[in-house]
Amino acid sequence: MIVTICALLILFLLMKFFRAKKTLPGPWNLPILGYLHKLDPKSPHLSLTKLAQKYGPVYNIKLGSINAVVIADVKILKKVLAKDETLGRPSLFMIDTVFENKGLVFTSVDLWKDQRKFLANFFKTAGITKVSPNRKKWEMLVTNQLEKILQVMKSQTHGVPVNPSEFVTQYANSIADVLLVGKQSSQEDKTVTGGEKVASVTFRGPLNFMPFLRVLPYFKKTLSSAKQSVNKVRQNQRKLITDYEKSSKDGVPNLVEMFQQQMSHPIYNFDQLQHLIYDLFMTFNEPIITSLLWILLFLAQYHEVQDKVRQELLEVSRGETVTMDDFANLHYTRATIAETARIRTLAPTGLPHSVSETICVEGFTIPKGAMILPLLWAIHMDPNVHEKPEEFRPGRFLDDEGKFFEPESFLPFQSGKRMCLGKEIAQTAMSLFVANVVKDFKIERLDSSALDLTGVYGVVLVPKPQTLIFKKI
Numbered sequence: 001m002i003v004t005i006c007a008l009l010i011l012f013l014l015m016k017f018f019r020a021k022k023t024l025p026g027p028w029n030l031p032i033l034g035y036l037h038k039l040d041p042k043s044p045h046l047s048l049t050k051l052a053q054k055y056g057p058v059y060n061i062k063l064g065s066i067n068a069v070v071i072a073d074v075k076i077l078k079k080v081l082a083k084d085e086t087l088g089r090p091s092l093f094m095i096d097t098v099f100e101n102k103g104l105v106f107t108s109v110d111l112w113k114d115q116r117k118f119l120a121n122f123f124k125t126a127g128i129t130k131v132s133p134n135r136k137k138w139e140m141l142v143t144n145q146l147e148k149i150l151q152v153m154k155s156q157t158h159g160v161p162v163n164p165s166e167f168v169t170q171y172a173n174s175i176a177d178v179l180l181v182g183k184q185s186s187q188e189d190k191t192v193t194g195g196e197k198v199a200s201v202t203f204r205g206p207l208n209f210m211p212f213l214r215v216l217p218y219f220k221k222t223l224s225s226a227k228q229s230v231n232k233v234r235q236n237q238r239k240l241i242t243d244y245e246k247s248s249k250d251g252v253p254n255l256v257e258m259f260q261q262q263m264s265h266p267i268y269n270f271d272q273l274q275h276l277i278y279d280l281f282m283t284f285n286e287p288i289i290t291s292l293l294w295i296l297l298f299l300a301q302y303h304e305v306q307d308k309v310r311q312e313l314l315e316v317s318r319g320e321t322v323t324m325d326d327f328a329n330l331h332y333t334r335a336t337i338a339e340t341a342r343i344r345t346l347a348p349t350g351l352p353h354s355v356s357e358t359i360c361v362e363g364f365t366i367p368k369g370a371m372i373l374p375l376l377w378a379i380h381m382d383p384n385v386h387e388k389p390e391e392f393r394p395g396r397f398l399d400d401e402g403k404f405f406e407p408e409s410f411l412p413f414q415s416g417k418r419m420c421l422g423k424e425i426a427q428t429a430m431s432l433f434v435a436n437v438v439k440d441f442k443i444e445r446l447d448s449s450a451l452d453l454t455g456v457y458g459v460v461l462v463p464k465p466q467t468l469i470f471k472k473i
Ligand code: HEM
Pocket: 104, 105, 106, 116, 280, 283, 284, 285, 287, 288, 291, 346, 347, 350, 351, 352, 412, 413, 414, 415, 416, 417, 418, 419, 420, 421, 422, 423, 425, 426
């Protein structure tokens, strides 16, 4: 009896040991390049998804000198991102050089904690969160910007083919401007929003992964041109910040105004403010512009979906401007916006995190120093959780009673303490735009040929420029 108990105990301890120590699977890596040479540079998310099908939902891959752990399973990803050990961002040469560990998005944990708290408080004061007493004022601010764009569309685009990126960009810029600096920037200041291009170069650039390239003249030039672009953007921001306007007439405070009130504290200096503004223009504009373009293209491609959205909008709003309160009853419209975010995941390889101490999740040991790549694309396109994932079907976000719901395996904003800070801003700005445009315009393709819905991968997956027709109803 005692022998059996001892044998079982030893077996149990051995199983526990081996489960904990399970090394991560992954492809074979070359010494200097790692696996970089095998990733499709145009669609690395697709190459990484194929590897997940072969090696499983958590695997190890070398990107040049960087040790990355790719996670393609929603439950494991949520558990990993919930840990304090994964709060940091990886140290990447280009990012560190350009962003200097300031601002918010690319900062290390200490500064991040303080600035995230400050921004969460700012968003609440400005009315952006659901619980804020200023919520109606914020909605009014967005609606005012939207009305201006709708007027332009009504006067300029009736039946004439246009690239929608122009007015979508104008819309996003105008909200970001008012929210951050209290007034709209002039045309020549627009490079203030060129941050996303810099982000694409800095995030994906080979200098991050292959240190030996940094001595070659061609790459030295790449680095200096990235720095120059950032400096140009910063120059314009400096001007905007120094001319910022105090609370708009409707009483919504702006970021510069609230930051200035903290300036007795050493972290709250002009340099940090500039980096913060840069980060927020970058994280605000690009996701909203890109997501809205995807939605317009999918609506133009799938007319039956567009008609159903419009029918629901007309029933709920009775022809009036659609408000956020209406969204409690706009289930199909919400489902259509969500389905577009699933089928064209904005950040297919997510935003990376770093691991400060070795962690063990679901038997997978993720070592200290690794870079975590949340493979959101694989999660959103997994046929085991989303039936026929290649098909555009808003209905998958509706329950049996036709009510909107978000399945667990839908994660466009990532998760954990560092998840997207702009989820609510994005949802308000996008929902009001889509609803009011679809209510007022029929969105059509130029002819019966299908649109190109493949996209181009940068930091985000951007649709290829295409022309649509907006017919006033
Ligand atoms: C459809 C729209 C958007 C999507 C899909 C999206 C997605 C994401 C994702 C995947 C992350 C990475 C989270 C992580 O590291 O765990 C992120 C971070 C972030 N997003 Fe968004 N985003 C969107 C819109 C916005 C908007 C409008 C803002 C407004 C300012 C914003 C602000 C941020 C910020 C500040 C971070 C960094 C958070 C941090 O490091 O603590 N996002 N977003």
